[in-house]
Amino acid sequence: MKHRKLALIGSVILAAAMVTGAFAGEAETLKIGLVCPISGNSAIAGKYITHGVDTAQAELGGKVTAKDGTEYNLEFIYMDNEAQEDKTVNVFQKLIEEEEVIAIVGPDMSKCALAAGPIAQNAGCPVVATFATNTAVTEVGDYIFRACFIDPFQGKMAANYIWGKGYKTTGIMYNNADAYPTGLVDAFKEVYEGLGGEIVAIEEYSGSDIKDYNVQLTKIASAEPEALFLPNLLGELGLQIQQARSAGLTCPIVCGDSADTPEVGEVAGEAVKGVGYVSAFSAESTADAAVAFVEKYTELNPDELPNSNAELAYEATMMVANAIENADEVTREGVRNALASIQDLELPSGKMTMAEDRNPIKGGVVMEYDEEGVSHFVEAVAAD
Template sequence: MKKKWLSLTGGLLAVGMLGLLAAGCGSSPAADSKEIKIGGNFELTGGVANFGKQTVNGIQLAFKEVNAAGGVLGKQITLVQADNKSEPSEATNAITKLINQDKVVAVLGPVASSNVLATLQVGQDNKVPVLTATGTNTKITVDEGKTRPYAFRACFIDPFQGNVMANFAIKSMKAKTAVIYVDNSSDYSKGLAESFEAAFTQAGGTIVGKEAFLQKDQDFKATITKIKGMNPDVVFIPAYYEEVGKIVKQARELGVTVPLLGTDGWDDPKVVEVASAAALNNTYFSNHYSSQDSDPRVAKFAEAYKKEYGQEPSALAALGYDAALMLIDAIKRANSTEPAKIRDALEQTKNLQVVTGIISLNEKHDPVKSAVVIEYKDGKQAFKEKVNP
């Protein structure tokens, strides 16, 4: 009886081993699957959740359209989402889960530069490309002078955005002096402050003061009072909408009437809700796109987005849509769902027409694109001017 049991056990083990060998010699689960899983590492809760949700909406719209047209490589493309809660440590946890548990072939996101930076080593270690739609900090794609091989973006970078607003202040606002009010807890904000200062001073302007706050601060009045006393021609506030709305509101209450300048982090309806429409008059910010652009591609996208979500698309939604198109294009050109081949194809992205312009990646994996300056008029965004690279 014992001999027969051992013989049976040995046979079962042999069959099991043959099964494992067969699985190992065959194609990968990703290749066998009828779907292509893309990770979405986004701020679905927390301080910049509105941005995360808008970007995801843009991505989902692009995926819905491509799936309806037959998919990619004969497969449906699926966004597997993970909430990073608007925190760098959670962003690291999210990408780890997406790669190791969900087995995604590429990762889109996060939104905020600090959160993107927290994910890049995980993507590099696992050789899975990370494509941010919105992270503008220069360190995302370049580390100590070297291009990060698995990091890409769909948006312009902070130095360009800082230059745009510095030149706008000098040329359009006729400003000679400026104060910079920076979020010291944000890589995004600090990078923009540096580029604005360099461009503003190079163009002949003078920075008469630099002040700082932290994310989640509520009372800015003491610092704003100091800024008012410096009597600048403009105040540059490179920050996200939660704090921007409160800063603008309190600045106007304290009698600060000079132009307030910002960046793409201002682009959210909550700024108007918190600051009030009247307080936002005489404020301007740089952005990636304007729904008032006459380009027919913009109109088509805006119409499809409004039909899908019942609201106007923000620049974040447009960038999410564009990042999805970049990734879809790369997978098609790679003719593969292997992360390394997708990475190679992303690197070769050239003359890809998307909603926010034409994307060609340079050697640093950064697109060279135009920017727009938007003015708030009675709570509504109005196209001010377009700035080419």
């Protein structure tokens, strides 16, 4: 009994000490949530995303200074959504209600952002999705932003690139069970056919479980297109590229930005040579901000170069930090308003301005894999 009493008194004293400690000049801590697939099918993307946010953290030094001169400590909470909608919803609820974050960075996928967006919107918590390129993501509400360009822009870039290379006919194979490929295909069709190109074969498959694309690719090969557009997900592309080559499709292949990881080349092997893709960012870019970012990133992660996932996670984090700095008052609402009015923020992918529809206005690049499975910068595409 006596011991218990002692322990009780001890813990009261300890708690009091902690409370007074907080008042004794310690800066207030702002929490920022990061939601990305740390495990699961898309864990590769999650690795780059966490490294990108690590880089942003290192650059900020764990602190931001608000407009009124108050200094805040930043605490980042990394949460795993396994690239699944239901898990994203749970993680959002946890971050908003329990951790009381000021803003959320992520998720990276359109389907997850679409599922969890309404929760953040209703709670009034600003979200900057990193790689959610589907148009509908920011239409959820005025608290939802994104760091990447939108699907129509990617589809447009791919269409412009293929047309610009002089390929007048294209075949498409895409996953009809995911919002990302369908969004890209719609935009691609509109722009490519508008330019005068002809889509000679369009084949679908339903979902990521399917690993056999031989039939679809054989049918496309029989239509003899001059180029093949594969706007599919990361885990699917390696096998598709390999099967396309063995089905006799020798034409150039162009993918969406999901092809932007070295693992695609690892699965596809030699077949990856000459495969192009549209992307947000290239580590080979020569802009000052990009060079500085790549330097910092490789300093923290000596064995890898940042890809678009890493760069967009970095940019999303910097956008939130910038918004906290420029907010009239450091609340969720204040940060939202500041995010909405970002102008000419210097980022690795160039100057970024937040548009009225909460989509950033920024440029992109076209990349191409060499025979080693390393991608190289081909050309830059400016914001339109």
